[in-house]
Structures are given as C-alpha cells and as structure tokens.
Amino acid sequence: MNLIREIWQSIVRRDPLSTDKGKSELVFLNVWLHIHPAKVKKENMKFRHTYYLGFITFFLFLILLTTGIALMCYYRPYPPQAYQDMKDLQFVVFMGPFLRNMHRWAAHGMVICVFLHMCRVFYTGSYKKPRQFNWVIGVLLLLVTLSLSFTGYLLPWDQLAYWAITVGTNIGSYAPLIGGQLRELLLGGHSVGEAALIRFYVLHVAVLPAILILLTIVHFWRVRKDGGLSRPIWKLKPKTEALVTIGVPAEVAPMQAAAASKDKTYGLMEVVTGKPIFETVTPEEEEDTVFSYPYAFVREAVVLMATVTTIMTMSLFLNAPLEELANPAKTPNPAKAPWYFLGLQELVSHSALLGGVVAPALMVLALLAIPYLDRNPSRRLADRKLILWLFTIFVVANLVLIVVGTFFRGPGWALVPPWVHVVGGAE
Amino acid sequence: MERKLQITFFALSLLALALILAAAWQANTPSWKTYQRSFLQLEAQGEPNAVAKAAVLGTPPEIHQVLLPGLQRVDRCTTCHLGVEDPTMKNAPEPFRYHAGLGPHIPSRFGCTICHGGQGLATDKEGAHGKVEFWPNPLLSKDYIRASCGRCHKEGEVPDVPELTEGRHLFETQGCRGCHKLNGVGGSIGPDLTGEGANRRSPDWLERHFLAPNVISTGSAMPNFHFTKEQARDLTYYMLSLTNEEMGSYFSSVRLIPSPEYGRQLFVEKNCLVCHAVGGAGAKTAPDLLGVTKRHSIEWLDEQLVNPELVYPGSSMPEYDLEANARKALVAFMATATPEDVQLILSKKPRALTPEDVAIEAGKQNFSRFGCVGCHGTELQGGVANPNAQGGEVPSLLHLSDDYTKDEVIAIIRNGRVPPIDNAAGPTPPLYMPSWKKVLSDEDINRIADYLWSKQQKAKDAW
Numbered sequence: 001m002n003l004i005r006e007i008w009q010s011i012v013r014r015d016p017l018s019t020d021k022g023k024s025e026l027v028f029l030n031v032w033l034h035i036h037p038a039k040v041k042k043e044n045m046k047f048r049h050t051y052y053l054g055f056i057t058f059f060l061f062l063i064l065l066t067t068g069i070a071l072m073c074y075y076r077p078y079p080p081q082a083y084q085d086m087k088d089l090q091f092v093v094f095m096g097p098f099l100r101n102m103h104r105w106a107a108h109g110m111v112i113c114v115f116l117h118m119c120r121v122f123y124t125g126s127y128k129k130p131r132q133f134n135w136v137i138g139v140l141l142l143l144v145t146l147s148l149s150f151t152g153y154l155l156p157w158d159q160l161a162y163w164a165i166t167v168g169t170n171i172g173s174y175a176p177l178i179g180g181q182l183r184e185l186l187l188g189g190h191s192v193g194e195a196a197l198i199r200f201y202v203l204h205v206a207v208l209p210a211i212l213i214l215l216t217i218v219h220f221w222r223v224r225k226d227g228g229l230s231r232p233i234w235k236l237k238p239k240t241e242a243l244v245t246i247g248v249p250a251e252v253a254p255m256q257a258a259a260a261s262k263d264k265t266y267g268l269m270e271v272v273t274g275k276p277i278f279e280t281v282t283p284e285e286e287e288d289t290v291f292s293y294p295y296a297f298v299r300e301a302v303v304l305m306a307t308v309t310t311i312m313t314m315s316l317f318l319n320a321p322l323e324e325l326a327n328p329a330k331t332p333n334p335a336k337a338p339w340y341f342l343g344l345q346e347l348v349s350h351s352a353l354l355g356g357v358v359a360p361a362l363m364v365l366a367l368l369a370i371p372y373l374d375r376n377p378s379r380r381l382a383d384r385k386l387i388l389w390l391f392t393i394f395v396v397a398n399l400v401l402i403v404v405g406t407f408f409r410g411p412g413w414a415l416v417p418p419w420v421h422v423v424g425g426a427e
Numbered sequence: 428m429e430r431k432l433q434i435t436f437f438a439l440s441l442l443a444l445a446l447i448l449a450a451a452w453q454a455n456t457p458s459w460k461t462y463q464r465s466f467l468q469l470e471a472q473g474e475p476n477a478v479a480k481a482a483v484l485g486t487p488p489e490i491h492q493v494l495l496p497g498l499q500r501v502d503r504c505t506t507c508h509l510g511v512e513d514p515t516m517k518n519a520p521e522p523f524r525y526h527a528g529l530g531p532h533i534p535s536r537f538g539c540t541i542c543h544g545g546q547g548l549a550t551d552k553e554g555a556h557g558k559v560e561f562w563p564n565p566l567l568s569k570d571y572i573r574a575s576c577g578r579c580h581k582e583g584e585v586p587d588v589p590e591l592t593e594g595r596h597l598f599e600t601q602g603c604r605g606c607h608k609l610n611g612v613g614g615s616i617g618p619d620l621t622g623e624g625a626n627r628r629s630p631d632w633l634e635r636h637f638l639a640p641n642v643i644s645t646g647s648a649m650p651n652f653h654f655t656k657e658q659a660r661d662l663t664y665y666m667l668s669l670t671n672e673e674m675g676s677y678f679s680s681v682r683l684i685p686s687p688e689y690g691r692q693l694f695v696e697k698n699c700l701v702c703h704a705v706g707g708a709g710a711k712t713a714p715d716l717l718g719v720t721k722r723h724s725i726e727w728l729d730e731q732l733v734n735p736e737l738v739y740p741g742s743s744m745p746e747y748d749l750e751a752n753a754r755k756a757l758v759a760f761m762a763t764a765t766p767e768d769v770q771l772i773l774s775k776k777p778r779a780l781t782p783e784d785v786a787i788e789a790g791k792q793n794f795s796r797f798g799c800v801g802c803h804g805t806e807l808q809g810g811v812a813n814p815n816a817q818g819g820e821v822p823s824l825l826h827l828s829d830d831y832t833k834d835e836v837i838a839i840i841r842n843g844r845v846p847p848i849d850n851a852a853g854p855t856p857p858l859y860m861p862s863w864k865k866v867l868s869d870e871d872i873n874r875i876a877d878y879l880w881s882k883q884q885k886a887k888d889a890w
Contacts (some may be wrong), residue, residue, distance in 0.1 A: 084501070091503070092490055093761040156563075192492040298432045305439035312446040316453070323561040 497675020577668025602801025690760025
C-alpha cells in the first residue's frame with residue numbers, strides 16, 4: 001500500500017486540488033498544462049469573445065495527427081498503389097472509411113477554423129501591441145495549414161487529386177521568373193507524376209507538420225508571454241485611460257538584482273525589475289480572475305469533445321470523395337483546384353497575372369503587415385470603422401470568389417448555376 | 428454554469444464513445460458477412476450430422492481475394508461468389524452458383540474482373556459490380572462478355588468468338604487506322620483507340636456509334652461506313668477488347684491460341700509444302716509429315732522448329748523465328764493434317780507474281796493496312812462526306828494522273844494536305860489528308876503510289 005502511495009506521489013507531487021496551492025501546482029508543475037497561467041481572467045474565457053476558434057483549430061490538428069499516423073500504416077506513396085490503398089481503406093480495412101473520413105473532414109475544418117480564428121483576432125483588434133508578432137506567426141500558420149491541406153489533396157491519387165494539384169500548381173507557375181522553376185521543384189518534373197507524389201507525401205507527413213508544430217509552440221508561448229488572451233472589447237477601459245503599460249518603455253530602468261530573500265524560491269520575477277513586456281493586471285481586473293483549474297480546463301475539455309464528436313458524426317455519415325484512378329490523358333472539364341484556392345483560380349480565369357501572382361502576393365503581404373500598418377492603438381470597434389470595412393470587404397470578396405469558383409463554374413469555366421445540370425460535357 | 432459544463436463534458440464524452448462504437452459496428456457488419464452466413468447455411472444443409480453442420484456454420488467470416496499482379500488486379504469477388512469453383516453448387520442461387528464452362532480460366536488463377544469487368548477491390552454489391560459513380564468499368568452484360576477474351580487473346584482465332592475475329596478483320600480492312608491510332612500505328616484525326624476497352628464506353632453506345640457516328644456524337648468527323656448491325660456488333664466486341672494494360676508474362680504469352688486452324692494458316696503462309704509432303708501430297712525434298720507427331724515427341728518437334736541444325740546437324744530446313752504458340756499451333760495442325768486437306772491447299776496455290784505485281788500488291792496492302800481506304804474507299808472511289816471541302820466529299824483517286832505527276836502525289840502523301848475550302852466563311856472541313864512521312868517509309872509510300880498509278884482510269888483517252 002505504501003509502495004503504491006509512493007509511486008503515486010512520485011508522479012503527482014502537487015497538493016490536494018481542494019487547496020489553492022494545489023490548483024496552482026496542478027498547472028505549473030505539469031509540463032503540458034503549464035502553458036496555461038495558474039489563474040485566468042473570467043471575462044477572457046467568455047465564448048462570445050474568442051468562440052474558442054484557436055482551441056478548435058488545435059484540436060482538429062490533434063485529430064489530424066492521430067488519424068494521419070494511422071493512415072500512414074496503410075498507404076504507399078507511389079502510383080497506382082496509392083489509389084489501391086485508398087480502395088483498401090474503403091473496402092477491407094477495419095473502420096478504414098471512418099478513419100479516412102475523419103482525416104478529411106478535420107482537414108477541411110482546420111482550414112476553415114484557421115481562417116475564422118484569424119477573422120476573430122482581427123475584429124477584436126487582438127493583433128495590436130504587444131501581440132503584433134504573434135499575428136505574423138498566425139499568418140504563417142495559416143499558410144502552413146493551407147500547404148498541408150494542399151499536399152494531402154494529392155495523396156489519394158484519384159482524378160480529383162490529380163487535377164486539383166495540376167491546376168493548383170499551374171496557378172503558382174504564373175509567378176514571373178521563378179514560378180516555373182518553383183513548380184518544377186515542387187513536382188520533381190514538368191507534370192504531376194510519381195516524383196510529385198513522393199514529394200508531396202514527404203512534405204505532408206514530415207516537413208510541414210514539423211514546421212506547424214514548431215510554429216504552434218511559438219504561437220502558444222507568445223500568447224502567454226504577451227499577457228494571455230486579449231481582453232474582450234466590452235471590457236476595455238474608458239478611452240482616456242487607454243491600455244495599461246504595454247511594451248518596454250524607452251525609458252526602462254536598468255535591470256537590478258534584488259536582494260535574495262531566504263524564504264522564497266528564485267524566479268525571474270525576483271531578480272528583474274522594470275516594466276513588464278506584457279499586459280499587466282490592474283487591481284479591479286484581479287477580482288475577475290479564477291483558477292485555471294477547473295474554470296479554464298473544463299471549458300477547453302468541452303470544446304475538445306464538441307470538436308471530436310462533430311468530426312466523428314460527420315465521418316459516420318459523410319464519405320470522403322474518391323474518384324477514378326488518376327488519368328493524365330483524361331482532363332475533367334472543368335478541372336478545379338482545391339476549394340480554398342478556387343478564389344484564386346477564379347481570378348486566374350480573368351487574368352493569370354492578377355490571380356496567380358498579384359492577388360496572392362498582395363494578400364499574404366497585407367496580412368503579414370496589418371499589425372504594423374495599423375497605427376491606431378484603440379481596439380474599440382467604433383474607433384476602427386475604416387479598417388473593419390476594408391477587412392470585411394477582403395473576407396467577403398474571398399468568400400464570393402470561392403463560392404463562384406466552386407458552385408457557379410461549369411465546363412470551359414463558363415458561368416453555370418449549380419441547379420443547372422450540364423449534359424454530356426465529356427463526350 | 429460550472430456544473431452544467433461538467434455534465435456537458437461527460438455527455439459529449441459518452442457521445443464520442445457511442446460514435447466510436449457505432450463506427451465499429453458499421454465496420455463490423457458489412458454485407459459480405461451476410462452473404463457468407465447464407466452460404467454456410469447452404470453448405471451445412473448437405474452435411475450428414477449435427478456436428479459437421481456446426482463445424483461448417485462455425486467457419487469464421489473472412490475476405491477471399493485473388494491477387495493477380497500479372498493482371499494488375501485484386502479480385503475480391505469470391506468473398507460473396509463463394510461457389511464459383513465448387514461444382515456441387517451448380518444449382519445454388521446467386522451469388523453462390525458454380526461457374527460452368529470456364530475451361531482453363533479458373534478464378535483462382537484469373538480472377539473475375541478480367542472478363543466480367545466490375546470493381547474487384549470492392550466488397551459491397553453495388554461497388555463490386557461497378558455500378559457506382561467514379562468506376563469506369565461496370566459489369567459487362569452477358570451479350571458482350573465474350574469480347575473480353577480479346578484482352579489476352581489478341582491475335583488469331585478465338586474459339587467461339589467469331590465476332591472478335593471479324594471485328595479485327597473489319598478494323599484492318601475498312602481503313603480505321605487512317606484516322607485512329609492503335610498500338611502506335613495510325614492517323615490522328617480520330618481518338619487513339621489503344622486503350623479503348625479500358626475507357627469502357629457502354630457497348631450500346633459503341634454499337635449505335637458504329638451505325639451512325641454523327642448521331643451519337645454530334646460534329647464527329649467519322650464517316651458513316653454503312654455497317655450492318657452484325658458488323659457494328661463485331662466492331663464493338665473488338666473495341667471492348669482493346670486494352671493497353673501491361674500484363675504479366677503468363678497472360679501476354681497467350682496472345683494467340685495454338686489452334687490447329689491457326690497452324691494450318693501458318694503451314695500455308697510459310698510454304699511448308701515447298702519441301703515437305705503429307706501422305707505423299709507435296710514435295711519430296713524433306714521428310715513426309717504424315718504421322719510425324721507419333722514418330723517424335725512434342726518437345727522434339729518444337730525444338731526442331733526453333734533450331735533445325737541443333738536437332739539434325741546439316742539440316743537444310745530454315746529457321747522460321749516462330750513464337751512459342753505459333754510452333755504449338757503448327758504441331759497441332761501436323762497432328763491432324765490429312766493428305767486430302769493438303770491437296771486442297773496445293774490446288775489453291777496462286778500463280779507466282781511478277782516483281783511489278785508484287786510492288787503493286789504491297790502498295791494495295793499498305794493502302795488498306797494504314798487506313799487510306801477509310802476515306803478514299805476500297806476501290807479508290809472516295810465519296811465520304813466532308814462538309815465545306817471543295818465538292819463536299821473526299822475526292823476519288825481514280826483520276827489522279829490527270830492533275831498530278833507521280834512525284835507530286837508522293838509529296839502529298841508524305842506531307843499531308845488540307846482540302847481546299849468551298850466557302851471561306853464556313854466551318855473547317857473535318858477530314859484532311861494527314862502527313863504520313865513519320866509513319867511510312869519512303870519505300871512504302873512509293874509502293875502506294877505504284878498501286879494508285881496501276882488503277883488510274885485514263886479520262887483523257889475517253890474524251
């Protein structure tokens with residue numbers, strides 16, 4: 001009995017959870033949980049502030065990681081075996097369809113949630129000082145997510161995959177000077193073939209997930225270091241006060257080592273003085289705080305299970321598409337890029353330079369530069385009318401182009417409403 | 428609020444568990460297991476006692492599959508069609524019935540889909556029968572199933588499938604290659620037909636297409652050849668058999684069935700009777716072949732056909748470079764050859780041709796083989812409709828010498844030609860003369876010109 005207690009205590013060294021000390025220690029003695037603060041501000045955890053979109057995105061990534069590893073056990077990245085493996089998943093692997101469906105729907109979900117998360121951060125002005133760089137990391141994460149989805153798109157090696165990647169990489173090749181070479185580097189040749197499949201596979205299962213994980217670590221770390229979740233806009237202080245000290249002031253006092261006291265452990269906060277980099281808590285906000293356990297954890301757990309059950313329910317009833325074996329000699333009409341690139345393809349259909357080069361380059365640059373271009377320190381909606389309108393137009397334009405490209409384009413990229421059935425396009 | 432959230436969390440966790448169980452249940456109850464249970468019950472009926480019955484019924488369900496790397500397929504059809512190789516299931520209901528009349532084509536060696544089509548990888552009925560979206564090869568209907576023989580047996584006669592032989596013959600004699608490529612040889616006006624069988628258009632579509640090309644695919648440049656219904660069906664058979672799938676050595680070795688009929692054809696072609704006789708009919712230079720299969724073993728005869736010098740040092744018999752099945756066919760013919768039949772061969776022997784005749788005959792062969800007849804007609808009469816070209820049709824070649832020298836004609840064959848247009852504002856005529864210099868050698872082209880010149884009707888003289 002003693003031995004069991006000893007083992008348990010060697011694993012869990014915190015005080016009982018009934019005590020405040022125990023609640024704190026649960027967080028900061030645990031390597032996985034200590035990304036949380038021991039205490040969180042109640043208002044910051046409100047659903048209508050963040051909609052938990054960042055969490056949902058992260059949980060979708062966890063689903064993708066686990067199902068992805070399971071899928072790797074059944075997949076050979078060379079044609080045409082790759083396609084046969086899809087068929088085996090569909091017909092003979094136990095719960096194979098469920099596995100693949102989960103991976104597919106979680107992947108689409110992640111692209112959508114990353115985008116929505118970005119919109120939330122924008123509308124709440126949470127990219128502003130001191131969180132500018134974390135916004136930049138976020139934009140990079142969006143790009144990595146899109147790349148992951150794009151590289152995964154090819155792997156089933158069916159007609160849908162083959163032509164979506166052919167069209168998608170063609171869009172990229174419109175970039176002047178380097179476009180063609182870049183495409184060749186990515187595909188390992190002039191067209192999508194065996195070499196492209198193995199390259200996409202390596203990117204999809206090794207390179208890009210590694211980059212995503214590294215960037216995610218930085219992203220989470222910065223959330224903590226920038227002062228935790230941003231304050232909801234309804235909690236912003238009256239205009240005159242503006243924010244409490246943000247960033248390192250120019251007149252920062254030189255660092256001084258404080259005299260060590262005997263009854264305290266040493267942490268950075270003990271030896272460094274000067275103003276903090278992050279948002280600080282005012283006394284009235286202090287009353288608003290609660291212990292992360294269980295307040296934050298139960299909310300996160302609910303969101304985790306809601307995400308998992310949603311994806312599972314979808315996977316039970318909706319099957320991921322699998323078309324015919326990839327056939328380079330048989331072009332579907334119209335051949336479409338993955339849905340999130342259809343806005344670009346729509347632009348390309350009007351002007352290759354505009355859709356293939358100018359628009360995507362400007363979009364990425366503008367997104368990256370937003371926190372540095374927007375000099376307005378206020379996060380209040382009323383103070384940010386112009387930029388909110390601009391961003392809304394950007395989002396709506398993107399959505400409209402994607403919807404038009406997805407549902408309103410028929411053979412020959414002609415404008416065909418989805419309720420009109422085009423007969424005999426192939427013959 | 429906190430309490431509610433905790434309850435929500437547990438409720439959602441239970442839901443997740445339920446969903447996993449539901450997915451597992453879904454995965455564990457595929458339709459093929461139901462079929463296997465019915466089959467076991469059927470089998471158990473035949474067992475004499477309860478113990479044996481229980482043993483049969485206790486067989487665990489499993490997926491049966493035939494792996495055929497040589498045919499590039501995996502067929503799981505026998506997961507449900509459990510009685511195909513079991514003659515006692517002759518009168519069993521489908522899907523358990525015995526497949527009679529397969530000859531050497533046993534499912535464990537050939538699978539099912541190579542003949543029947545469908546999706547061998549699938550384990551549910553609709554998917555396996557290929558009647559689903561995104562599977563281009565649904566099951567072939569009973570009427571056309573024999574077309575599949577041609578997927579392996581690409582040459583010679585296929586017993587019981589005269590449609591295939593006739594379809595191939597029509598394809599080679601009606602000038603289809605003039606517009607269509609097949610295995611790298613042919614024109615490029617129409618689509619390449621090398622893998623046409625793998626595209627699996629519906630047989631019905633193909634048949635109607637051959638009867639009226641313009642009606643089925645509007646704007647098609649393909650002329651109406653006025654095929655009969657039977658001919659359209661023969662061509663459909665041939666189309667369905669065309670595949671560019673690479674098959675393993677075993678399956679490609681059976682291109683040709685070593686039948687005695689084919690052996691007889693070779694026997695005539697290779698002029699065996701110049702030296703040999705059968706029962707006294709024929710020449711006396713080499714041994715009489717009557718009963719030769721009784722005097723020597725099959726292996727000996729095969730070796731003799733490969734390398735006569737090795738078997739009989741100093742033998743004057745030439746090496747014929749015959750493939751294995753051609754040698755087998757010859758041996759099969761020799762086993763059944765009778766003096767009467769050989770006499771018949773001798774009596775039909777055509778007179779020897781002069782060198783000029785040979786050139787013209789070779790030209791005629793080329794004219795047919797490379798598809799010129801498709802547009803210009805078997806008698807050079809032309810007349811195939813070509814809207815908006817001058818005259819509205821492909822010109823006759825019977826009066827070439829009025830307008831061209833032989834060298835000019837050779838140049839046109841080499842480089843091709845777009846026909847002069849009737850109405851400049853109208854559409855481009857669908858048919859044109861392709862360039863042949865990459866397909867035909869200069870010698871071949873010269874022979875075609877010789878052939879054309881031998882057929883010229885001297886219009887000027889007639890005036």
